[in-house]
Amino acid sequence: MSVEYIPKELPEEEHDVNEDRFVASAVKNRTEQLTAYKNIDLATIPLLFLLFGGISVFLFALTVGDWDFWMDWRDRRWWPLVTPFSLILLPAVLGVFMWNKFRLPLGATFAMMSFLAASWVSRYTNFHGFAGFPLNFVSPSTWVGLGILLDCTILVSRSWFITGFVGAFLFGLLTYTINWPIFAPFRIPVDYNDTMVTVADLMGYMYIRTAIPEYVRIIEESTLRTFGEAVTPLTAVFAGFVTILNYYLWVWVGHKVMKSRWMDKLI
């Protein structure tokens, strides 16, 4: 499909253009053009992958941090609210870039895939390899499916307003649901020394974190109890709304960046 967009005006056979003018293009024919474009892909896509992976892990560590580092912090009240609110930044900005410049509905999925890869590297090497925590206690959450939902929404709607209203809402709404298959084994109750805890709580107690005493965990704290036991759905809907707002903010930032002169020069 993409090959069709290569200009046809370049000659198929090599022609010494230097005979005609002093300043010549480095690309002399269609074959070389194609090779150059392929090289740009080969250099740019992995570079973007690494760049956004690094940025997102750094951003996540600063804004979410312990809430997603440890299995015993991922509660049903704060984790599903804080994480999508923070994480929507990169899908929004990269989504605008990919869509406006290339008409590729890939920004969110690309951002989430690069974030996931960088997270696994960080958790495996730092938390598991270096610090010695069991990998199951520090493994990352999954976001790829939510990125696809965002990308599909911009593809089908072609509207940032609708993408925010539907895609970003789903991004926040389904954060907990998509991760439940990973979390559920750690929410089984345990009677430990006459105290009821979950498997995740018990791991937090057993695997010593000198700098993270139990009271530091910000979990289950809030007054969102109006609907009785429906804490998770209530938080999910609220997370959806705040994610919409943050998504619009960063889409606006993305558009501003796309209009800057340095961005045009970069591309």
Add this chain to the structure above:
Amino acid sequence: MDKKIVVMLLCVISFISFSELALAHGEKAQQAGLRMRTMNWWDLEIYPKKVAINEVVTVKGKFSPSIWWPRHMSNPEDGMAYLNVGVPGPVFVRIDSRVNGVPMIRSAQFKKGETYDFEMKLKARTPGRYHVHPVISVEGTGPIIGPAYWVEVTGDPATFENKITTLTGEVIDLETHGMPQIIGWHAFWVVIGLLWMGYWLRNYPVLMPRYKEVVRLGSKANDMITFKDMAVGIVFFGGVLMAIAGSYFWTQTQYPITTPLQTGEVEVLPLPSQGDTISLKLHKARYRIPGRSFKIEMDVTNNGDSPIRLGEFMTANVRFINKEVLGKIERQDDLDLIALEGLQVEGGPVQPGETRRITLWAEDALWETMRLTSLVYDPDSRFAAMLFFFDDEGKRYHLEVGGQMMPTFS
């Protein structure tokens, strides 16, 4: 040029060779006054000091939050506190911890001036030699580190296992529990993500051709999206929603009984008071910097029925021993913070019913090596310490002394 390189290399090698290894947990890092006036720790026992993987180490002793706790710092009486252990990460797993018999999985509050017994059981997980400290973490203040002993762990870490039984009757190993689900679901979503990305990147090169086409089409760039693209997008959108819902409901069938993460606090009553057998009133406290000598004059009243003598002065986890009372004490290891002959006492035994002026001198290089001399640079120049008196039958009484300290510089 070559000489410069040789000199620089020699400097680096010398620096590395003569530097001390950083093996402990910042025992000396906090302000001297802060260490002296927060948590008093004593009777620390750690045994056995050499264990194999899967064997259990016991850490036990007593602590008492200082009644001279600095007012500008959060204290464990008004806020939360947690019994922790200072080791380099999960080289042990904590299988039990109690304060006055109460399980300390959760946080608690501890009253200033009261005494608490603590006991922790640690199961060895990673081979190495570790300086094991009890720690009380105080909300708003941070970790207050207690004294420590070295423990050596040997064996093959691959043999470590950590099995528990859940309330649903399942026996699980916490080292690996849930990993198949984690790997499986991550792999599933990565495959879906790769399929989506693969669809859009399949006709490579992608970026430059599409960019040029977007520029050429301008406001009609949306025409680049074909009907097939739309159809694929709709299929993925619906498929992802169904996969999320399906995985959720499947998980509900696999794990029908789950509970939210648990938190909260527990109540811990202090040990019974030892009564007012001894009382004291601080008269003067002087710290002579050149001599590394702390001198205290105080009036001690003995309300008991047996003469009492001062046997030990303890502050900031450093013990100064009066050899005349306690005899010869052995250091347990090379970092045992104990001045074996560091306490001199003038004033003799205090007889029953008597109030007597006692003067003590706590002198040792530990004042310097533990960075306690910097007490003179604290903003309020106050100190606190635990005193241990002994009667004729060897019964021990502990009492905290504290107040204003005056430095002397000559």
